[in-house]
Amino acid sequence: MPQRVLTGIKPTGTPHVGNLLGAIRPALRLADQGLEAMYFIADYHALTTVNDAKELRQLTLEVAATWLACGLDPERTIFYRQSDIPEIFELTWIFDCFTSKGWMNKAHAYKAIVAAAEEKGEQDADAGINMGIYSYPVLMAADIIAFDIDLVPVGKDQKQHVEIARDIAQRINHVYGGNVVRVPQPKIDEDTATVPGIDGRKMSKSYGNQIPIFASPKALKKAVNQIVTDSSPPETPKDPDASTIFQIFKALATPEESHQLAERYRSGIGWGDAKKALIDRIEQEVGEARAKYDALMADPAKIDDLLAKGAAKARVTARATMDRVRKAIGITR
Numbered sequence: 001m002p003q004r005v006l007t008g009i010k011p012t013g014t015p016h017v018g019n020l021l022g023a024i025r026p027a028l029r030l031a032d033q034g035l036e037a038m039y040f041i042a043d044y045h046a047l048t049t050v051n052d053a054k055e056l057r058q059l060t061l062e063v064a065a066t067w068l069a070c071g072l073d074p075e076r077t078i079f080y081r082q083s084d085i086p087e088i089f090e091l092t093w094i095f096d097c098f099t100s101k102g103w104m105n106k107a108h109a110y111k112a113i114v115a116a117a118e119e120k121g122e123q124d125a126d127a128g129i130n131m132g133i134y135s136y137p138v139l140m141a142a143d144i145i146a147f148d149i150d151l152v153p154v155g156k157d158q159k160q161h162v163e164i165a166r167d168i169a170q171r172i173n174h175v176y177g178g179n180v181v182r183v184p185q186p187k188i189d190e191d192t193a194t195v196p197g198i199d200g201r202k203m204s205k206s207y208g209n210q211i212p213i214f215a216s217p218k219a220l221k222k223a224v225n226q227i228v229t230d231s232s233p234p235e236t237p238k239d240p241d242a243s244t245i246f247q248i249f250k251a252l253a254t255p256e257e258s259h260q261l262a263e264r265y266r267s268g269i270g271w272g273d274a275k276k277a278l279i280d281r282i283e284q285e286v287g288e289a290r291a292k293y294d295a296l297m298a299d300p301a302k303i304d305d306l307l308a309k310g311a312a313k314a315r316v317t318a319r320a321t322m323d324r325v326r327k328a329i330g331i332t333r
């Protein structure tokens with residue numbers, strides 16, 4: 001049996017070039033590595049922070065269209081929306097009853113918010129934290145365990161959440177004896193690409209420095225032109241490694257292309273030309289996929305339909321897990 005891997009995508013922002021190189025491409029490659037790949041849009045996870053109905057709907061469509069345009073094959077893999085799988089939410093309650101409150105107190109994502117509140121001198125360190133944020137790892141455990149997942153590829157920030165899912169699965173198996181649920185494992189990607197944003201810091205929605213993957217050519221140009229450069233004239237030799245423009249280019253381009261641009265830097269390049277090289281390279285990378293993306297975004301019913309079909313496939317496993325768990329805990333007729 002091939003190992004089954006799961007990737008969860010939270011629709012909290014318009015996907016950017018950093019997401020493309022650091023998350024989307026590596027995740028799509030899993031399907032070519034002899035693994036059975038499942039991908040889902042964690043829309044109910046996004047509800048912990050996105051409280052605008054239109055925005056949640058729009059982001060869900062954008063994220064789905066992005067992954068499809070970037071090559072996700074809904075025939076060969078399973079692609080669905082979390083909210084279409086009711087079993088996940090029934091499992092969440094059951095798992096709540098086997099999750100120590102202390103585990104949640106120690107979850108990094110929650111602790112980081114508390115630490116930020118304390119730093120700001122908030123009276124109540126829990127201010128602004130809803131129960132969804134607090135018990136986020138339990139819903140994530142249900143996302144994983146519902147589908148008998150073997151491996152969850154995650155960055156370091158999510159490793160602890162997968163370990164909590166492991167703990168929950170092991171506790172259920174221990175309490176009820178035997179293999180009621182499959183125990184998942186984190187698969188840590190050490191060398192995922194990080195791409196700088198237009199201000200030189202890591203590209204991230206929270207810094208507002210992102211270049212959207214499928215921005216219109218005009219918006220793409222505008223974003224790249226915002227990259228801050230010094231006032232050195234074109235003929236001055238420049239250090240590519242000290243240039244954000246070059247760093248973003250290098251993350252996308254082949255070594256040969258990067259080498260060529262580096263040579264142009266060393267022999268003197270105008271910043272306008274460097275920016276143009278980057279804009280052209282991004283355009284080359286995403287132009288074709290953008291047409292696919294635009295077509296999908298113009299037809300939301302098609303996206304909904306694809307996701308619904310994926311959910312129907314995914315639910316077969318979720319129902320079987322649900323049946324085993326219900327039987328094990330004594331919720332039967």
Ligand code: TRP
Nearest residue numbers: 007008009010042045140143152
């Ligand atoms: N927590 C993940 C993130 O913030 C998203 C996610 C939700 C997820 N459920 C998951 C990832 C299950 C992997 C498996 O990126």
